[in-house]
Amino acid sequence: MGKEKVHINIVVIGHVDSGKSTTTGHLIYKLGGIDKRVIERFEKEAAEMNKRSFKYAWVLDKLKAERERGITIDIALWKFETTKYYCTVIDAPGHRDFIKNMITGTSQADCAVLIIDSTTGGFEAGISKDGQTREHALLAFTLGVKQMICCCNKMDATTPKYSKARYDEIVKEVSSYLKKVGYNPDKIPFVPISGFEGDNMIERSTNLDWYKGPTLLEALDLIQEPKRPTDKPLRLPLQDVYKIGGIGTVPVGRVETGVLKPGMVVTFDLLA
Template sequence: HLIYKCGGIDKRTIEKFEKEAQEMGKGSFKYAWVLDKLKAERERGITIDIALWKFETSKYYVTIIDAPGHRDFIKNMITGTSQADCAVLIVAAGTGEFEAGISKNGQTREHALLAFTLGVKQLIVGVNKMDSTEPPYSESRFEEIKKEVSSYIKKIGYNPAAVAFVPISGWHGDNMLEPSTKMPWFKGWNVERKEGKAEGKCLIEALDAILPPARPTDKALRLPLQDVYKIGGIGTVPVGRVETGVLKPGTIVVFAPANITTEVKSVEMHHEALQEAVPGDNVGFNVKNVSVKELRRGYVAGDSKNNPPRGAADFTAQV
């Protein structure tokens, strides 16, 4: 919904998706459908791979890494979540739906824990499907969910006072971009952090209240691969997020732990060529004389001439 309203997708595309969705009987998945680009996903009506879409707010360019919500795709969820500056945890307010998500083995719990464990320290909670509560747009249901989720995320390690809770309907657009008239009881969200307070009414304002993370351009290049593609007419294109340092065309990169060295021919983000990619950028880059089979998800690219990445002898883990 946000992507559509903020101009990430043109109207024609949405209409095409709507028509396809109706034909397959998944009408109510309208906006999720936009992000479900793989055919396999479409037929199952769920979000599998990590779709990268962008939209603009008054303050930020937002790239949505649409992390999937179904258990069998948790490894993709891990790849996506580990690239995020902030997590938006969407919990469904419908009777029974919320309870299923927060139950001992539910998705909501697993996703919140994953986000925290993977280092995503900023969190927003969207209480979705407020139109399907009993009665619709119920204040007591929102408060019940807020209380329950607060207590759970606190156990994980988040500070609930720093988390915006926003009652929304992604389908109807309530409290997504502008305050909803259907929830006059909602006076707005507010957060307190050591960097200062913030408040607002809708989800987009909560995104604008995210604190921009430090972008360590001065450190050595580290770019963990999220995937590797073979693109006709171009060649091998590894994809991932620059964590530290800068990636430029012409850089001689080395991929650890396989110790493969090659030159970067070009760097792209959202189909636009970049002269340099900095921390936080999700990019694809074309490399010379390396086949797709030689590279794998999880390899780390670095600059061969400046503190290249190496395999660790040991590491400390939290199990």
């Protein structure tokens, strides 16, 4: 029997419309985290509304809405596996959710994936003084997420398409900002991708043959394994509580210390 994979938590961050939902949805689907029949059903609905370019984001958002309405769905929805890790996307893309979940410290990630819009105007908006590329990167570092992967997204929509010059420009400017925040940009992979077309997400893309670094999937496997204090008493700060039909009330959170196993009896302490 092979060694059990280590579990890591990933948060997807970035400026509005940078392609967070599309990239996340596509990645989870490609790695088997979403049933094909489910995605086909939502793809059809997206096509009927002339939103083909939103098909992966549409799937992600529709499933999120189902969960919030209390409909029973596969609780493995936000999970996928790499060669090395068992990954959970702990935070649905979105500025408000990121702040709420991260500042409370209940779902601190092991690694942040920063999605950057590489298109003309898109990148500039995100990296501007009030842009969320800056804000999210600063929040991630401030709140203890010391590992990061940067994805230069929408490379299929640069001018010209899959432009190395545009990629180099973005890497230079974002690296400069990340260094000011506190990150070491030399240790951060900058992966040129297309979250919609799938370039460099799982497999190396011939459209980006000038790029010699890791794909997004390979970059996830390069994350340093987090140290878990399993020898200490169980502590699980609650992030949320779901009411799921047919199951009941389900508390949700991350095990910070100790071990939690099926069948264990646990006690919740209410702090004043």
